[in-house]
Amino acid sequence: SQQGEEDPQALSIQEGENATMNCSYKTSINNLQWYRQNSGRGLVHLILIRSNEREKHSGRLRVTLDTSKKSSSLLITASRAADTASYFCAAFYKLSFGAGTTVTVRA
Amino acid sequence: AAGVIQSPRHLIKEKRETATLKCYPIPRHDTVYWYQQGPGQDPQFLISFYEKMQSDKGSIPDRFSAQQFSDYHSELNMSSLELGDSALYFCASRPQGPGANVLTFGAGSRLTVL
Numbered sequence: 350s351q352q353g354e355e356d357p358q359a360l361s362i363q364e365g366e367n368a369t370m371n372c373s374y375k376t377s378i379n380n381l382q383w384y385r386q387n388s389g390r391g392l393v394h395l396i397l398i399r400s401n402e403r404e405k406h407s408g409r410l411r412v413t414l415d416t417s418k419k420s421s422s423l424l425i426t427a428s429r430a431a432d433t434a435s436y437f438c439a440a441f442y443k444l445s446f447g448a449g450t451t452v453t454v455r456a
Numbered sequence: 457a458a459g460v461i462q463s464p465r466h467l468i469k470e471k472r473e474t475a476t477l478k479c480y481p482i483p484r485h486d487t488v489y490w491y492q493q494g495p496g497q498d499p500q501f502l503i504s505f506y507e508k509m510q511s512d513k514g515s516i517p518d519r520f521s522a523q524q525f526s527d528y529h530s531e532l533n534m535s536s537l538e539l540g541d542s543a544l545y546f547c548a549s550r551p552q553g554p555g556a557n558v559l560t561f562g563a564g565s566r567l568t569v570l
Binding site for chain 1: 562
């Protein structure tokens with residue numbers, strides 16, 4: 350079964366706006382990770398949040414984790430055209446990725 | 457910095473043929489993962505190796521096999537290819553120890569089965 354399910358499946362925003370996507374998982378974790386994939390390319394690691402952390406920042410990225418709800422969110426602030434990609438979360442229990450959120454940033 | 461190298465980048469095969477994909481992990485990364493991503497699909501975990509031994513198995517068809525060699529590179533062998541095997545195949549590697557959960561992905565090998 351999938352260890353990460355993203356919501357929404359697709360998101361279209363204007364450059365400069367914020368993009369928020371959510372991820373739910375099913376089992377206990379020791380960390381949750383977010384990856385980005387540009388079309389037809391390999392996945393690139395963005396950020397890792399440990400189970401004892403509630404929020405983490407990295408540049409324009411902000412990740413939250415709620416282990417009681419088994420959910421995480423990724424916020425991209427001040428989006429740019431280069432942020433256009435698919436975003437996947439992965440709760441590394443069974444090494445599975447969810448369906449991903451495709452983000453399109455319009456200039 | 458060295459990355460994960462996959463070859464070939466593109467491969468075209470006919471139905472029922474065989475194909476072999478290769479993956480060269482980052483130096484000192486001893487764990488390798490294989491993923492299959494069909495068009496518009498999420499990456500599906502196929503199989504992983506740690507220290508040349510299979511460590512986990514996902515949705516890998518029986519027609520596929522893989523191994524990790526003494527230099528830690530890995531090969532994915534696919535036989536009796538079907539149209540549905542057309543996909544991007546990613547290899548990822550990670551080290552053991554602190555920070556070990558983060559995977560570094562290769563650029564992928566695109567297989568087209570005609």
